[in-house]
Amino acid sequence: MQTITITQPDDLHLHVRDGQALQSVVPDTAKQFARAIIMPNLAEPITSVAQASNYRDQILSASQGTGFTPLMTLYLTDKTDAAIIKEVSESQFIHALKLYPAGATTNSDKGVTDLKNITPALEAMQSLGIPLLVHGEVTDPSIDIFDREQVFIDSVLTPLIKQFPHLKVVLEHITTQQAVDFVSQASENIVATITAHHLLMNRNDIFTGGIRPHHYCLPVLKRETHRQALVTAATSGSAKFFLGTDSAPHPQDAKESACGCAGIYTALHAMELYTEAFDNANALDKLEGFASFYGANFYGLERNTKTITMKKEKWQVPESIALGDKTVIPLRANEFCEWRLV
Ligand code: NCD
Ligand code: ZN
Secondary structure, eight states: OOEEEEEOOEEEEEOOOSHHHHHHHHHHHHTTOSEEEEOOOOSSOOOSHHHHHHHHHHHHHHTTTTTOEEEEEEEOOTTOOHHHHHHHHHOSSEEEEEEOBTTSSTTOTTSBSOGGGGHHHHHHHHHHTOOEEEOOOOOOTTSOGGGHHHHHIIIIIHHHHHHSTTOOEEEOSOOSHHHHHHHHHSOTTEEEEEOHHHHHOOGGGGSTTSOOGGGOOSSOOOOHHHHHHHHHHHTTTOTTEEEOOOBOOOOHHHHSSTTOOOOBBOGGGHHHHHHHHHHHTTOGGGHHIIIIIHHHHHHTOOOOOOEEEEEEEEEEOOSOEEETTEEEOBTTTTSEEEEEEO
Protein backbone atom coordinates (compact mmCIF):
# COMPACT_ATOMS: atom_id res chain seq x y z
CA MET A 1 0.00 0.00 0.00
CA GLN A 2 1.28 3.45 -0.93
CA THR A 3 0.74 6.43 1.34
CA ILE A 4 1.86 10.04 1.32
CA THR A 5 1.90 12.42 4.30
CA ILE A 6 2.30 16.17 3.77
CA THR A 7 1.97 19.35 5.79
CA GLN A 8 -1.71 20.31 5.88
CA PRO A 9 -2.44 22.23 2.64
CA ASP A 10 -4.22 25.54 1.96
CA ASP A 11 -6.76 26.18 -0.81
CA LEU A 12 -5.85 29.57 -2.26
CA HIS A 13 -9.04 29.95 -4.37
CA LEU A 14 -12.41 28.75 -3.11
CA HIS A 15 -16.13 29.54 -3.51
CA VAL A 16 -18.38 28.62 -0.56
CA ARG A 17 -21.53 30.68 -1.42
CA ASP A 18 -23.64 31.69 1.57
CA GLY A 19 -26.62 30.67 3.71
CA GLN A 20 -27.56 26.99 3.76
CA ALA A 21 -25.32 26.12 0.82
CA LEU A 22 -22.33 27.44 2.75
CA GLN A 23 -23.24 25.20 5.70
CA SER A 24 -23.16 22.20 3.34
CA VAL A 25 -19.85 22.85 1.60
CA VAL A 26 -17.52 24.39 4.19
CA PRO A 27 -17.01 21.10 6.12
CA ASP A 28 -15.72 19.41 2.94
CA THR A 29 -12.93 21.99 2.67
CA ALA A 30 -12.26 22.12 6.42
CA LYS A 31 -11.59 18.39 6.64
CA GLN A 32 -8.60 18.73 4.28
CA PHE A 33 -7.37 22.30 4.27
CA ALA A 34 -6.12 24.48 7.15
CA ARG A 35 -7.02 27.73 5.38
CA ALA A 36 -8.67 28.95 2.20
CA ILE A 37 -8.81 32.19 0.25
CA ILE A 38 -12.56 32.85 0.04
CA MET A 39 -13.87 34.35 -3.19
CA PRO A 40 -16.18 37.38 -2.72
CA ASN A 41 -18.53 36.82 -5.70
CA LEU A 42 -21.78 36.32 -3.82
CA ALA A 43 -25.02 37.46 -5.48
CA GLU A 44 -24.50 40.57 -3.35
CA PRO A 45 -20.68 40.81 -3.66
CA ILE A 46 -18.43 41.33 -0.63
CA THR A 47 -17.17 44.88 -1.19
CA SER A 48 -16.65 46.21 2.36
CA VAL A 49 -14.67 45.20 5.41
CA ALA A 50 -17.91 44.94 7.42
CA GLN A 51 -19.47 42.54 4.89
CA ALA A 52 -16.30 40.44 4.87
CA SER A 53 -16.40 40.26 8.65
CA ASN A 54 -20.00 38.96 8.65
CA TYR A 55 -19.22 36.52 5.88
CA ARG A 56 -16.18 35.27 7.80
CA ASP A 57 -18.35 34.64 10.89
CA GLN A 58 -20.74 32.49 8.80
CA ILE A 59 -17.83 30.40 7.52
CA LEU A 60 -16.28 30.03 10.97
CA SER A 61 -19.56 28.82 12.41
CA ALA A 62 -19.90 26.22 9.63
CA SER A 63 -16.39 24.89 10.26
CA GLN A 64 -16.62 24.71 14.05
CA GLY A 65 -14.18 22.42 15.78
CA THR A 66 -11.86 21.96 12.81
CA GLY A 67 -9.56 24.95 13.33
CA PHE A 68 -10.21 26.01 9.74
CA THR A 69 -9.30 29.64 8.94
CA PRO A 70 -11.08 31.52 6.16
CA LEU A 71 -8.84 34.11 4.49
CA MET A 72 -11.20 36.80 3.26
CA THR A 73 -11.07 38.91 0.08
CA LEU A 74 -12.97 41.91 -1.24
CA TYR A 75 -14.57 42.25 -4.67
CA LEU A 76 -13.27 45.19 -6.70
CA THR A 77 -15.88 47.43 -8.30
CA ASP A 78 -15.59 50.66 -10.25
CA LYS A 79 -16.11 52.40 -6.90
CA THR A 80 -13.33 50.73 -4.87
CA ASP A 81 -11.05 53.57 -3.76
CA ALA A 82 -7.79 54.02 -1.87
CA ALA A 83 -9.67 54.56 1.42
CA ILE A 84 -11.11 51.02 1.23
CA ILE A 85 -7.63 49.64 0.55
CA LYS A 86 -6.35 51.40 3.66
CA GLU A 87 -9.16 49.80 5.70
CA VAL A 88 -8.21 46.41 4.25
CA SER A 89 -4.60 46.90 5.25
CA GLU A 90 -5.72 47.65 8.81
CA SER A 91 -7.98 44.60 9.02
CA GLN A 92 -6.46 41.39 10.32
CA PHE A 93 -8.42 39.00 8.14
CA ILE A 94 -8.65 40.39 4.57
CA HIS A 95 -5.78 39.16 2.45
CA ALA A 96 -6.48 40.31 -1.12
CA LEU A 97 -8.90 41.94 -3.56
CA LYS A 98 -10.40 40.16 -6.54
CA LEU A 99 -10.69 41.61 -10.01
CA TYR A 100 -13.61 40.26 -12.01
CA PRO A 101 -13.82 41.94 -15.40
CA ALA A 102 -17.56 42.82 -15.48
CA GLY A 103 -19.45 39.97 -17.15
CA ALA A 104 -16.56 37.45 -17.15
CA THR A 105 -18.13 34.78 -14.92
CA THR A 106 -20.65 33.92 -12.16
CA ASN A 107 -21.78 37.04 -10.25
CA SER A 108 -19.30 39.34 -11.99
CA ASP A 109 -21.84 41.91 -13.22
CA LYS A 110 -20.79 44.38 -10.54
CA GLY A 111 -17.11 43.90 -11.39
CA VAL A 112 -14.74 46.41 -12.89
CA THR A 113 -15.77 47.85 -16.28
CA ASP A 114 -12.52 49.75 -16.90
CA LEU A 115 -9.25 49.40 -14.98
CA LYS A 116 -8.81 53.18 -15.13
CA ASN A 117 -11.60 53.39 -12.57
CA ILE A 118 -9.50 51.62 -9.95
CA THR A 119 -6.09 53.24 -10.56
CA PRO A 120 -5.96 54.80 -7.04
CA ALA A 121 -6.97 51.46 -5.47
CA LEU A 122 -4.27 49.60 -7.42
CA GLU A 123 -1.66 52.20 -6.46
CA ALA A 124 -2.59 51.76 -2.81
CA MET A 125 -2.50 47.95 -3.10
CA GLN A 126 0.92 48.11 -4.71
CA SER A 127 2.36 50.35 -2.01
CA LEU A 128 0.75 48.36 0.85
CA GLY A 129 1.69 44.94 -0.58
CA ILE A 130 -1.92 43.72 -0.87
CA PRO A 131 -2.35 41.08 -3.59
CA LEU A 132 -4.58 41.55 -6.62
CA LEU A 133 -6.35 38.32 -7.61
CA VAL A 134 -7.30 38.23 -11.26
CA HIS A 135 -9.95 36.40 -13.23
CA GLY A 136 -7.91 36.50 -16.41
CA GLU A 137 -10.37 36.47 -19.28
CA VAL A 138 -11.53 39.24 -21.60
CA THR A 139 -15.28 39.69 -21.86
CA ASP A 140 -15.55 40.76 -25.50
CA PRO A 141 -18.07 38.26 -26.91
CA SER A 142 -16.38 38.42 -30.32
CA ILE A 143 -13.22 36.80 -28.90
CA ASP A 144 -13.25 33.01 -29.17
CA ILE A 145 -13.94 31.57 -25.70
CA PHE A 146 -10.83 29.36 -25.91
CA ASP A 147 -8.64 32.44 -26.55
CA ARG A 148 -9.99 34.73 -23.84
CA GLU A 149 -7.23 34.00 -21.33
CA GLN A 150 -4.41 34.60 -23.78
CA VAL A 151 -6.00 37.80 -25.10
CA PHE A 152 -6.43 39.01 -21.51
CA ILE A 153 -2.75 38.40 -20.80
CA ASP A 154 -1.69 40.34 -23.89
CA SER A 155 -4.17 43.19 -23.80
CA VAL A 156 -4.88 43.71 -20.08
CA LEU A 157 -2.38 42.00 -17.80
CA THR A 158 0.82 42.93 -19.62
CA PRO A 159 0.05 46.69 -19.58
CA LEU A 160 -1.26 46.42 -16.00
CA ILE A 161 1.98 44.99 -14.62
CA LYS A 162 3.98 47.55 -16.60
CA GLN A 163 1.99 50.27 -14.89
CA PHE A 164 2.25 48.60 -11.45
CA PRO A 165 5.53 46.65 -11.53
CA HIS A 166 5.59 45.90 -7.80
CA LEU A 167 1.92 44.92 -7.43
CA LYS A 168 1.51 41.36 -6.14
CA VAL A 169 -0.69 39.55 -8.66
CA VAL A 170 -2.24 36.08 -8.67
CA LEU A 171 -3.45 35.00 -12.09
CA GLU A 172 -6.19 32.66 -10.91
CA HIS A 173 -7.06 29.20 -12.27
CA ILE A 174 -4.73 29.35 -15.27
CA THR A 175 -5.61 27.12 -18.20
CA THR A 176 -3.10 27.67 -21.01
CA GLN A 177 0.53 27.23 -22.00
CA GLN A 178 0.58 30.99 -22.61
CA ALA A 179 -0.38 31.69 -19.00
CA VAL A 180 2.30 29.28 -17.74
CA ASP A 181 4.92 31.00 -19.91
CA PHE A 182 3.76 34.46 -18.92
CA VAL A 183 3.90 33.75 -15.18
CA SER A 184 7.21 31.87 -15.44
CA GLN A 185 8.86 34.79 -17.20
CA ALA A 186 7.32 37.57 -15.12
CA SER A 187 8.91 39.02 -11.99
CA GLU A 188 8.60 37.14 -8.72
CA ASN A 189 5.53 39.10 -7.55
CA ILE A 190 3.46 37.47 -10.35
CA VAL A 191 2.16 33.97 -9.51
CA ALA A 192 -0.72 31.65 -10.46
CA THR A 193 -3.13 29.12 -9.01
CA ILE A 194 -3.99 25.86 -10.77
CA THR A 195 -7.14 23.78 -10.21
CA ALA A 196 -7.30 19.99 -9.95
CA HIS A 197 -9.81 19.79 -12.79
CA HIS A 198 -7.54 21.65 -15.21
CA LEU A 199 -4.73 19.22 -14.31
CA LEU A 200 -6.94 16.17 -14.90
CA MET A 201 -9.19 17.06 -17.84
CA ASN A 202 -9.09 18.65 -21.27
CA ARG A 203 -11.84 20.09 -23.43
CA ASN A 204 -12.83 16.70 -24.82
CA ASP A 205 -14.18 15.97 -21.34
CA ILE A 206 -16.91 18.58 -21.89
CA PHE A 207 -18.29 16.48 -24.76
CA THR A 208 -17.54 12.81 -23.96
CA GLY A 209 -20.54 10.86 -25.24
CA GLY A 210 -22.74 13.98 -25.07
CA ILE A 211 -22.63 17.37 -23.40
CA ARG A 212 -21.32 17.24 -19.81
CA PRO A 213 -22.55 20.25 -17.86
CA HIS A 214 -20.63 19.22 -14.74
CA HIS A 215 -17.37 19.63 -16.66
CA TYR A 216 -18.19 23.21 -17.63
CA CYS A 217 -16.28 25.90 -15.76
CA LEU A 218 -14.59 29.21 -16.49
CA PRO A 219 -12.02 29.58 -17.79
CA VAL A 220 -13.25 26.68 -19.90
CA LEU A 221 -11.11 23.50 -20.19
CA LYS A 222 -8.57 23.75 -23.00
CA ARG A 223 -6.90 21.28 -25.36
CA GLU A 224 -4.57 18.51 -24.17
CA THR A 225 -1.31 20.38 -24.87
CA HIS A 226 -2.42 23.08 -22.44
CA ARG A 227 -3.34 20.52 -19.77
CA GLN A 228 0.15 19.07 -20.11
CA ALA A 229 1.72 22.52 -19.72
CA LEU A 230 -0.24 23.01 -16.49
CA VAL A 231 0.93 19.63 -15.14
CA THR A 232 4.53 20.55 -15.99
CA ALA A 233 4.17 23.90 -14.18
CA ALA A 234 2.43 22.44 -11.10
CA THR A 235 5.00 19.65 -10.72
CA SER A 236 8.04 21.81 -11.56
CA GLY A 237 8.82 22.78 -7.98
CA SER A 238 8.48 26.47 -8.93
CA ALA A 239 7.03 28.51 -6.07
CA LYS A 240 5.11 30.60 -8.64
CA PHE A 241 2.46 27.91 -9.08
CA PHE A 242 0.28 26.78 -6.21
CA LEU A 243 -2.99 25.12 -5.30
CA GLY A 244 -6.36 26.84 -5.75
CA THR A 245 -9.29 24.49 -6.30
CA ASP A 246 -11.80 27.02 -7.65
CA SER A 247 -14.37 24.61 -6.24
CA ALA A 248 -17.58 26.37 -7.31
CA PRO A 249 -20.80 24.63 -6.25
CA HIS A 250 -23.99 25.27 -8.20
CA PRO A 251 -27.26 23.43 -7.61
CA GLN A 252 -27.77 20.46 -9.94
CA ASP A 253 -30.75 22.13 -11.66
CA ALA A 254 -28.70 25.27 -12.41
CA LYS A 255 -26.02 23.12 -14.11
CA GLU A 256 -28.35 20.71 -15.95
CA SER A 257 -30.16 23.46 -17.79
CA ALA A 258 -30.58 25.00 -21.24
CA CYS A 259 -28.11 27.66 -20.06
CA GLY A 260 -26.07 25.95 -17.36
CA CYS A 261 -23.85 27.77 -14.85
CA ALA A 262 -20.05 27.59 -14.91
CA GLY A 263 -18.35 25.90 -11.97
CA ILE A 264 -17.10 22.47 -10.85
CA TYR A 265 -17.51 21.15 -7.31
CA THR A 266 -14.24 19.61 -6.10
CA ALA A 267 -14.10 20.60 -2.42
CA LEU A 268 -15.32 17.11 -1.50
CA HIS A 269 -12.16 15.36 -2.69
CA ALA A 270 -9.74 18.10 -3.79
CA MET A 271 -6.61 16.63 -2.26
CA GLU A 272 -7.41 13.17 -3.62
CA LEU A 273 -7.73 14.67 -7.12
CA TYR A 274 -4.52 16.69 -6.89
CA THR A 275 -2.64 13.67 -5.52
CA GLU A 276 -3.83 11.61 -8.47
CA ALA A 277 -2.66 14.29 -10.92
CA PHE A 278 0.79 14.44 -9.29
CA ASP A 279 0.98 10.64 -9.12
CA ASN A 280 0.13 10.39 -12.83
CA ALA A 281 3.10 12.70 -13.48
CA ASN A 282 5.38 10.69 -11.13
CA ALA A 283 5.79 13.84 -9.09
CA LEU A 284 4.35 13.05 -5.65
CA ASP A 285 7.53 14.53 -4.16
CA LYS A 286 6.45 17.93 -5.54
CA LEU A 287 2.93 17.87 -4.07
CA GLU A 288 3.75 19.33 -0.67
CA GLY A 289 5.43 22.47 -2.02
CA PHE A 290 2.54 23.12 -4.41
CA ALA A 291 -0.23 22.36 -1.91
CA SER A 292 1.21 23.49 1.42
CA PHE A 293 4.16 25.88 1.09
CA TYR A 294 4.18 28.17 -1.96
CA GLY A 295 0.76 29.74 -1.46
CA ALA A 296 1.47 30.43 2.23
CA ASN A 297 4.82 31.97 1.27
CA PHE A 298 3.20 34.29 -1.25
CA TYR A 299 0.54 35.47 1.20
CA GLY A 300 3.07 35.83 4.02
CA LEU A 301 1.35 33.21 6.19
CA GLU A 302 2.95 30.86 8.68
CA ARG A 303 3.42 27.29 7.64
CA ASN A 304 0.72 24.91 8.87
CA THR A 305 1.83 22.51 11.60
CA LYS A 306 -0.58 19.57 11.22
CA THR A 307 -0.23 16.95 8.51
CA ILE A 308 -2.63 15.01 6.28
CA THR A 309 -2.14 11.52 4.84
CA MET A 310 -3.46 10.10 1.60
CA LYS A 311 -3.36 6.43 0.68
CA LYS A 312 -3.67 4.83 -2.71
CA GLU A 313 -7.09 3.19 -2.44
CA LYS A 314 -9.91 3.33 -4.96
CA TRP A 315 -13.23 4.70 -3.76
CA GLN A 316 -16.46 5.68 -5.46
CA VAL A 317 -17.53 9.32 -5.43
CA PRO A 318 -21.19 9.77 -4.34
CA GLU A 319 -23.69 10.55 -7.09
CA SER A 320 -24.72 13.81 -5.40
CA ILE A 321 -24.39 15.64 -2.13
CA ALA A 322 -26.56 18.13 -0.28
CA LEU A 323 -26.28 21.83 -1.08
CA GLY A 324 -28.66 23.42 1.40
CA ASP A 325 -32.09 22.11 0.36
CA LYS A 326 -30.80 21.29 -3.13
CA THR A 327 -28.05 18.98 -4.40
CA VAL A 328 -24.68 19.46 -6.07
CA ILE A 329 -23.01 16.93 -8.36
CA PRO A 330 -19.32 16.57 -7.42
CA LEU A 331 -16.65 15.99 -10.06
CA ARG A 332 -16.43 12.24 -10.87
CA ALA A 333 -19.88 11.53 -9.42
CA ASN A 334 -20.42 7.72 -9.42
CA GLU A 335 -16.90 7.31 -10.77
CA PHE A 336 -13.71 6.49 -8.90
CA CYS A 337 -10.83 8.29 -7.22
CA GLU A 338 -7.47 6.53 -6.98
CA TRP A 339 -6.41 8.14 -3.70
CA ARG A 340 -8.24 8.54 -0.40
CA LEU A 341 -7.70 10.98 2.44
CA VAL A 342 -7.02 8.97 5.61
C1 NCD B 1 -16.98 30.39 -10.47
C2 NCD B 1 -18.29 30.49 -9.68
O1 NCD B 1 -19.23 29.75 -9.99
O2 NCD B 1 -18.34 31.29 -8.74
N1 NCD B 1 -17.20 29.57 -11.63
C3 NCD B 1 -16.24 28.93 -12.34
O3 NCD B 1 -16.59 28.33 -13.37
N2 NCD B 1 -14.98 28.90 -11.98
C4 NCD B 1 -16.50 31.77 -10.80
C5 NCD B 1 -15.10 31.80 -11.35
O4 NCD B 1 -14.14 31.55 -10.61
O5 NCD B 1 -14.96 32.07 -12.54
ZN1 ZN C 1 -13.25 30.99 -8.97
